[in-house]
Amino acid sequence: MGEIKKDMVEMKEAPEGYEGRGFFATKLDSVIGMARSNSLWPLPFATSCCGIEFMATASTNYDLARFGMERMSFSPRQADLLMVMGTIAKKMGPILKQVYDQMAEPKWVISVGACASSGGIFDTYSVLQGIDNVIPVDVYVPGCPPRPEQILEGVMKIQELAKSESLRRRNSDEYKRMLEGYNIEVSK
Amino acid sequence: MEQKYSTIIDSIKVKHPDAIISAEQLYDIPCIHVNKEYMKALVMDLKNNFGFNFLTDLTVIHYPDNKGNELCGSYLFHNWVDNVRLRMKVFISTEDNHLPSLVGAYKAANWLEREAFDNFGIKYDEHPDLRRILNMDEMDYHPLLKQYALEDESRRDKDDTFFGR
Numbered sequence: 128m129g130e131i132k133k134d135m136v137e138m139k140e141a142p143e144g145y146e147g148r149g150f151f152a153t154k155l156d157s158v159i160g161m162a163r164s165n166s167l168w169p170l171p172f173a174t175s176c177c178g179i180e181f182m183a184t185a186s187t188n189y190d191l192a193r194f195g196m197e198r199m200s201f202s203p204r205q206a207d208l209l210m211v212m213g214t215i216a217k218k219m220g221p222i223l224k225q226v227y228d229q230m231a232e233p234k235w236v237i238s239v240g241a242c243a244s245s246g247g248i249f250d251t252y253s254v255l256q257g258i259d260n261v262i263p264v265d266v267y268v269p270g271c272p273p274r275p276e277q278i279l280e281g282v283m284k285i286q287e288l289a290k291s292e293s294l295r296r297r298n299s300d301e302y303k304r305m306l307e308g309y310n311i312e313v314s315k
Numbered sequence: 316m317e318q319k320y321s322t323i324i325d326s327i328k329v330k331h332p333d334a335i336i337s338a339e340q341l342y343d344i345p346c347i348h349v350n351k352e353y354m355k356a357l358v359m360d361l362k363n364n365f366g367f368n369f370l371t372d373l374t375v376i377h378y379p380d381n382k383g384n385e386l387c388g389s390y391l392f393h394n395w396v397d398n399v400r401l402r403m404k405v406f407i408s409t410e411d412n413h414l415p416s417l418v419g420a421y422k423a424a425n426w427l428e429r430e431a432f433d434n435f436g437i438k439y440d441e442h443p444d445l446r447r448i449l450n451m452d453e454m455d456y457h458p459l460l461k462q463y464a465l466e467d468e469s470r471r472d473k474d475d476t477f478f479g480r
Contacts, residue, residue: 251465254467256467
């Protein structure tokens with residue numbers, strides 16, 4: 128068994144704080160933010176070609192796992208990040224909303240591709256014109272479909288959000304008002 | 316081949332003189348234009364005695380300018396044994412948008428008729444379960460009728476300044 132080559136492994140920087148011999152002190156927010164951002168469990172909600180791009184993103188060539196988002200969760204109860212990839216028909220809207228409802232806080236949403244973000248080329252009676260009519264979205268990834276690099280970039284933006292988010296944000300009145308704006312029941 | 320088709324049209328015409336309004340040969344498919352009143356009996360005969368055992372497709376076409384005959388029910392049958400296809404058209408008006416259901420003859424007609432009802436609002440009499448199949452249940456119109464816009468009405472980003480519409 129060889130020694131781990133330290134220069135081959137990218138270590139995450141510790142958050143800002145005070146350190147001395149045998150102790151390190153920092154804010155709880157920063158530590159939890161760091162932990163959350165590097166262990167996001169995504170729920171892939173893939174309905175069309177963007178989902179195929181996502182499969183490429185998750186497999187060997189692009190390897191989402193390198194960034195600490197390896198574990199796909201196929202149950203919304205255990206997921207932190209809802210990845211909506213593909214055209215969402217109006218009939219699918221309530222189902223998407225239910226999946227979002229079932230996720231526990233804190234939760235993030237990424238809208239991948241033109242269809243999920245705006246309806247895309249499907250400007251028609253049967254297609255939801257952007258999932259942000261139904262649920263709040265944190266990051267939009269443009270493209271039709273976007274390349275795996277773009278999806279990676281989008282997820283890394285979510286990591287930035289998770290890292291810098293205040294622990295109190297989800298309890299704030301502003302956040303509750305935002306959810307009520309989407310007619311989503313605020314969890315106690 | 317040509318011979319076979321004209322024979323089929325002729326024998327249908329002889330057997331159902333009231334049902335057939337007109338008949339023609341379009342490319343390699345014989346087409347019959349039929350009377351709604353006699354349609355059900357004709358279809359049963361096509362299935363049982365002319366060998367059209369398979370309903371390939373069933374749909375509706377909307378011709379809003381064709382006054383009195385705005386809606387056209389279009390059927391495509393296939394005889395697997397002789398490899399012959401047959402197209403059947405029946406015209407109805409918007410006011411009386413009822414057609415006889417073919418579910419009794421072909422099971423495949425069940426979902427196809429639900430789809431035609433969903434998109435065009437055609438009422439198929441005696442259909443066992445006539446409700447929407449593709450669009451959401453809350454939808455209050457039949458979207459493929461030409462008086463309704465194809466594009467989604469809820470878009471707010473369509474500014475003529477930017478898109479030159």
